[in-house]
Amino acid sequence: MKNILIFISVFLYAIASTSFSGPQLIYASKGSPGISQKSGKNYALNDSGAKRPRDFKLPDETVDENTIYNISSIVTGPNTKESMPKKRVLSWKKSHLVVIDPGHGGNDPGARAYGLVEKEINLDVALRVNSLLKDYGVRTYMTRTDDCFVGPKDRIYTANQKKASLFLCIHSNWFKDPSFNGTMTLYYPSRDLSQGNLSELNYALTIQNQLSNTLATKDRGIIDRPNLSVLKHAQMPSVLVELGFMSNKEDARLLASDEFRQKAAQALARGVIEALAEID
Secondary structure (H helix, E strand, O other): OHHHHHHHHHHHHHHHHHHHHOOOOOOOOOOOOOOOOOOOOOOOOOOOOOOOOOOOOOOOOOOOHHHEEEOEOOOOOOOOHHHOOOHHHOOOOOOOEEEEEEOOEOOEOOOEEOOEEHHHHHHHHHHHHHHHHHHOOOEEEEOOOOOOOOOHHHHHHHHHHOOOOEEEEEEEEEEOOOOOOOEEEEEOOOOOOEEOOEEHHHHHHHHHHHHHHHOOOOEEEEEEOOOOHHHHOOOOOEEEEEEEEOOOHHHHHHHOOHHHHHHHHHHHHHHHHHHHHHHO
16 A cells, blocks of 8 residues: 555656646746846747747746836947948848837936936937948938937837838836846747848847847846837837846946947947848
């Protein structure tokens, strides 16, 4: 009888272990401050995420969504035009339009920390990206060029109306735990939206790779976020980048730096140029 009970116990333990072990690679869902599924610089995913059921399992490093403010990213490299792609690589059609969206503005300041105001960082970097892209012949449109309020849906609806090829939203992050730092790129999961030969997922990977290759910040990878209007309602590949955590002392120091902002802008511009080259 004792041997039978031992056998049954081992059998039930084996079943339980198999049922709850789960996959090794999982998607970060809402409530995560930046946990990504990645493998090296390729951020290998199980599939495109287009027609796959959402996986809401989270690692231990999860928090309630209400404690998270928003998101961002950054870039490094020499502060010269030599760090940008050569103009000869620009082969896309002049008809392509890139909409650049500086997060927050006006009576919506975004996050505040260490004397920084998020809306000001976002606009500064966005203006730099806009200038770099225009220098390379890219048609651009900015949802705001000064300190004015623009509603979240108005931002993406404008991009849809203008039939933009790409949408780039720029933010800076904040979290209650000041130890959190790093750069991330957000995208909308569970669909396969593309522009020519460029999928939305590849657009997110391209932008994040440029940021992580340039910036000396923690690489938090690409994060799926199904609840953001500028991603959810987009009719073109769209991403929201988080340049760094304003709540982290070191990230805040970088975000306050003119050199860092220029590097971030260069990385974003390179990512956009690379993405445009994949469209046609």
